[in-house]
Amino acid sequence: MQPIIEARNLEKIYKTRVERIQALKGLNFSVEKGDFTALMGPSGAGKTTLLNLIGCLDTSTAGELLMDGRQLDHLKEKELTEIRRNFVGMVFQEFFLIETLSALENVMLPALFNPGKKIQKERGAYLMELVGLKNRMQHLPRELSGGEMQRVAIARALMNSPRIILADEPTGNLDRKNALNIFAILAEINHTEDVTVLVATHNVKLAHQAKNIMYISDGLIIKEEAVR
Amino acid sequence: MRLLKIAYKNIARKKIRSLLTIGGVAMAVAVLVSLLGFNAGYKMALNNDVDKMGYQVLVTAKGCPYEAATLMLKGGGGLRYMDADVYDRIVTDDRIDKITPQLATVKTIEGGGFTMYMGIEDSYTELKPWATFKEGKWFTSPEALEVIIGYEAAELEQRTIGDQIFIPDTREILTVVGIFERTGTQDDGVIFLPLKTAQKIFDLPDQLTGIGIKLKDLGQLSAFEEDLYDEGSIQVISLAQVKGTILNLISSAQILVTSVAIIAIFVAIVGVINTILMSVFERTQEIGVMKAIGAGNRQIFQLIWYETIIICTMGGLLGSLFALAGGSGVEYFVKRFLPFAPEGNLIYISPQLILFSLLGAIALGLFSGIYPALRASLMKPIEAIRSGE
Ligand SMILES: Nc1ncnc2c1ncn2[C@@H]1O[C@H](COP(=O)(O)OP(=O)(O)OP(=O)(O)O)[C@@H](O)[C@H]1O
Ligand SMILES: [Mg+2]
Numbered sequence: 001m002q003p004i005i006e007a008r009n010l011e012k013i014y015k016t017r018v019e020r021i022q023a024l025k026g027l028n029f030s031v032e033k034g035d036f037t038a039l040m041g042p043s044g045a046g047k048t049t050l051l052n053l054i055g056c057l058d059t060s061t062a063g064e065l066l067m068d069g070r071q072l073d074h075l076k077e078k079e080l081t082e083i084r085r086n087f088v089g090m091v092f093q094e095f096f097l098i099e100t101l102s103a104l105e106n107v108m109l110p111a112l113f114n115p116g117k118k119i120q121k122e123r124g125a126y127l128m129e130l131v132g133l134k135n136r137m138q139h140l141p142r143e144l145s146g147g148e149m150q151r152v153a154i155a156r157a158l159m160n161s162p163r164i165i166l167a168d169e170p171t172g173n174l175d176r177k178n179a180l181n182i183f184a185i186l187a188e189i190n191h192t193e194d195v196t197v198l199v200a201t202h203n204v205k206l207a208h209q210a211k212n213i214m215y216i217s218d219g220l221i222i223k224e225e226a227v228r
Numbered sequence: 229m230r231l232l233k234i235a236y237k238n239i240a241r242k243k244i245r246s247l248l249t250i251g252g253v254a255m256a257v258a259v260l261v262s263l264l265g266f267n268a269g270y271k272m273a274l275n276n277d278v279d280k281m282g283y284q285v286l287v288t289a290k291g292c293p294y295e296a297a298t299l300m301l302k303g304g305g306g307l308r309y310m311d312a313d314v315y316d317r318i319v320t321d322d323r324i325d326k327i328t329p330q331l332a333t334v335k336t337i338e339g340g341g342f343t344m345y346m347g348i349e350d351s352y353t354e355l356k357p358w359a360t361f362k363e364g365k366w367f368t369s370p371e372a373l374e375v376i377i378g379y380e381a382a383e384l385e386q387r388t389i390g391d392q393i394f395i396p397d398t399r400e401i402l403t404v405v406g407i408f409e410r411t412g413t414q415d416d417g418v419i420f421l422p423l424k425t426a427q428k429i430f431d432l433p434d435q436l437t438g439i440g441i442k443l444k445d446l447g448q449l450s451a452f453e454e455d456l457y458d459e460g461s462i463q464v465i466s467l468a469q470v471k472g473t474i475l476n477l478i479s480s481a482q483i484l485v486t487s488v489a490i491i492a493i494f495v496a497i498v499g500v501i502n503t504i505l506m507s508v509f510e511r512t513q514e515i516g517v518m519k520a521i522g523a524g525n526r527q528i529f530q531l532i533w534y535e536t537i538i539i540c541t542m543g544g545l546l547g548s549l550f551a552l553a554g555g556s557g558v559e560y561f562v563k564r565f566l567p568f569a570p571e572g573n574l575i576y577i578s579p580q581l582i583l584f585s586l587l588g589a590i591a592l593g594l595f596s597g598i599y600p601a602l603r604a605s606l607m608k609p610i611e612a613i614r615s616g617e
Contacts (some may be wrong), residue, residue, distance in 0.1 A: 055611040058518055084609075085522030096517040096613070100237040112231065113523040160522060165499065 002069050003030035004163060004196050005054060009063035012049050012219075023049040025219035026063060032199060033163075036190040038207035039200040041216035047200040050216070051166045054198070055090050056080040068163065074171075085114050089157025093168035095149040097141040103152045104128060104137040110159040117160060127155035130192075131185055147178030154185055158193060163190065167199040171206060183209040231527065235534035238507065246539060247501060251376075252499040253543020253589060254550060256492035261551035261577060261585045262558050263485050269576030274474060277413055278467045282355035283440035284449060286465045287456065307332060309435040310462055317459070318439065325451050326442040328352045329598070331426045331435060335396045342379070344418045345395065347426025355440055359415065364389045364406030371424045376406035380416040393419075400429045409601065420555025497596045504536050504600040515604050529605035536597030537590060544589025548582045 012024040023046045031037055039047050052058040053065055056072060059080075063071045067087060069124045074085075084090075089110075097106045108124040111117050128137055131151035141149055150170055157165050167186065171179035183199075183206050190211075199210065207213050208227050215223040238247045281567065289310035315329045331347035349370070353359055362382075367374045378389050387393070391404040410416055427433050445454060449466060456464045508515070515528055522532075555575045 052610055055520065057613070081519070081522070081524040084520060085524075090520050092517075092613075094616075096513070096520075098234075098514060100241055101234065109518070110521045112234075113518070113521065113527050156521060227446070 001033065003066075004033045004035075004068055005029075005031040005198070006066040007063065008066075010050075010053070010060055010065055011062040012046070012053060012058075013061040023219055024053075024060075027216075027219075027221050029214060029221050029224065031164075031196060033196055034190070034194070036187060036197045036211040038213045039198060039212035039216060040202070040204070040207050040213055043202075045216045046166055046219045047216060051168050051198065051200060053092075054164070055166045057084045057090075058219050070123070085086070085110070086116075086160060087163050089160070089162040089165045091153050091157050091165060091170045093169040093172040093174075095141070095146070095153045097149055097152060097156075099141050102138050102140055103133060103144065103148075106141070106152055107155045107159055110156060113159050123159065124155075127158050128152075130189070131155045132160075145178075146174050147181060149173060150178070150182055151185060154189070156183070158189060158195070161193075162195060164196045164198060167197070169200050169202065171201065171203065179203065179206055180209075231531050232534050232538075235531055235538060237617060238511075238535055242507065245507075249499050249503040249539055250543045250546060253496045253540050253592065254546035255545025256489070256586050257544050257589055258550035258554065259485075259489045259582060260588070261548055262555065262575060263482075263489050264581055264585075265551065265555065265575045265577040266485075266558070267482070268578065268581065269574045270478065272576055273574055274471060278471055282357075283326075283441070283442045284446060284467055285441040285453065286467065286470075287314070287439040287441065288437065288463050288465060290461050290463050295402060307334065307437050309432060309437055312434040312436050312526075313544055314332060314459060314462055315439055318441070318456070319579055321452070321455075323443055323445070323448050323539075325444040326351065326354050328440045330438045330440065331423055331430070331432060332437040333426070333430050333432075333608075337396075345426065345430070346418050346420050347423040347430075348420050349423045351512070355442055356411075356415070358411055360409045361404050362409045363405045364404070367405060367422045370422050371428070372405075372422055373400060373402045373425060374405040374421065376408060376420045376426050377404060378408050378416040378418045379410040380418070381419055382407045395429065398429045405559045446516045486555040493592070497592060500536055500539060500593070500596040500600060503539070504532060504597065505603065507535070508604045510531060511604075512607060512612045513616035515607055516609050516615065517608070519609035526607040528607075529601040532601035532604045533594070533597040536600065537593035540589045540593030540596070543584070544586045544592075547586055547589070548577075551585075552577055552582075588616050 007027045007029050009028040010024055011022065014023055027050065027171050039050070041047055049058075049100040054067070055062050056075075059075075063073070067083065072080075072083070098109065099104075101109065104121075104124050107127055108119060108121065109215070111119045111123070125134075125137065128134055131154055133148060133151055133155070136144060136148060136152075141152070146154065150173075154165070154167075154170075165186070170186075171182050174182065186197050186199060187209060189195055197210075201207050210227060212224065212226050214221060215225075233522070285329050289308035309331075309471075312329065315327075318324070319327055328349060328351040331491070332350075333344065333345045334342050336342045362379065367376070375393060378387075381387075387404050387407065389404055389407070392401050393404060402425075408415070439463060443449060451470075453464045453466060456462065518528060555577060559573065559575045
């Protein structure tokens, strides 16, 4: 079966005014459809860099990155937008909800940006229910707790029925209980929504909620293991 | 939910800033609408005034200057007189449809102001068919010691039929036999008496100040005028000329106001661009997030563009309201500065004008939104998201 994500000698070099920083030094790995993979590694290892490449927020410097067999390197902005819109759902540590919109509106926003899709309120409501926030639909982000905001963000990431959810330290700003809850939701959507999940985390215990763990250090994948 | 709603919510997020910007646009639109409204209104009022003179050509004594002719229409001084036999010579011209001789005199009233007395003949009413009686009737004879009073003059002096009025500098007392209905022209302020009576009591035998003429065919106007140039002692003023002179007089004032309007619009544009650009920069991270969840460049462009259009449309609506509400105030102000103010409303704000200025405001929004919207849409998602750190 074709992997949903495949990297071949993937490199990313950041050029700043003073130096070139090689954040990714030739990664090789693949993520299979339906996987729930935790990405672990020390600070500065390149986790965010990798997720941004897969999420089409940034482009690689060398090597190849394939999504469902399609090469992402050298794509034009328009094609990148297309992939962000239809293939991936992003979840950030800082939640990044739109503060003027209600929770439900935030969830439905990706559909608004997707001309190919009808904006389905039912799906928005369904996803809010899925993350356990049925009674918080009309709340503004500032009227929600951190854990609730992150659940809204996950629902939002699912709105356009993406193939992959990319979550960059989604529990970094949450306490232990909320963090466990978020991972439980990720596990659930991996199962029920038929979506591949790739989540970066520092927390070993949380990482073991996933099906596989991929260790990254200093821009290289150093180990991959299946949980249990 | 639509982009427009998100755009609106963004504007509502910073209320004071948005209101100030909308206010700027409103000011510009109000100035523009008032100006254009004045343009339309003044021309209409002037046309109405001049058309209601009832004649197309006014023959006056030579040296009665243009402005004096204007003032005469209005009721000022500086009048010159001509011999009545000019009338006898002209009256036979078969291009003439209607003709009426007049003798105007102006008497100052104690405590400022003046009253115009106008000697007229029966033919006067033929040229002014709308001059109907509110009360009373026409003079009993061509030499009667009687007056007919214009509507406003009657109101002002509280005259009714049968009143005796004393004319300054004369020894005569005249009886009011009629009061004209309101015509909306300068005639409303005039006291009329029979021509012969006027010549006698003002001691101006066989003298006239003007001859009003209406031609059978307006196309003959210039030929007719030329023929009259042969008459040495008179000058011919077509009312089209008077109109032109008056419009010239106010055009310099218009240039000034127009430049003010242009400056106001320019300031409004800069204000809108500044506000939207500021809000785009403040929302860089949010724009990055929108892109991360699937917004394309075009959609971001649209979103920001909508915001400027909403601001400008609101400004346009508000400005039109200001102009409508403040029109009478502006009119009062403007009237004191004009060389010649016709009767009636000087500012005419038509629905078309409102529509035009609204479309103008929207165009302003479309224009000033381009740059900020472009800046927002071309932001790189990853850099935009990181900008918050
Ligand atoms: N925009 C950038 N410009 C220059 N260098 C960068 C940029 N972003 C990241 N880096 C560098 O690239 C390397 C990898 O950074 P990255 O953010 O991917 O690490 P990370 O694994 O996500 O770390 P953390 O766990 O702290 O989030 C780091 O050395 C970082 O300093
Ligand atoms: Mg990181």
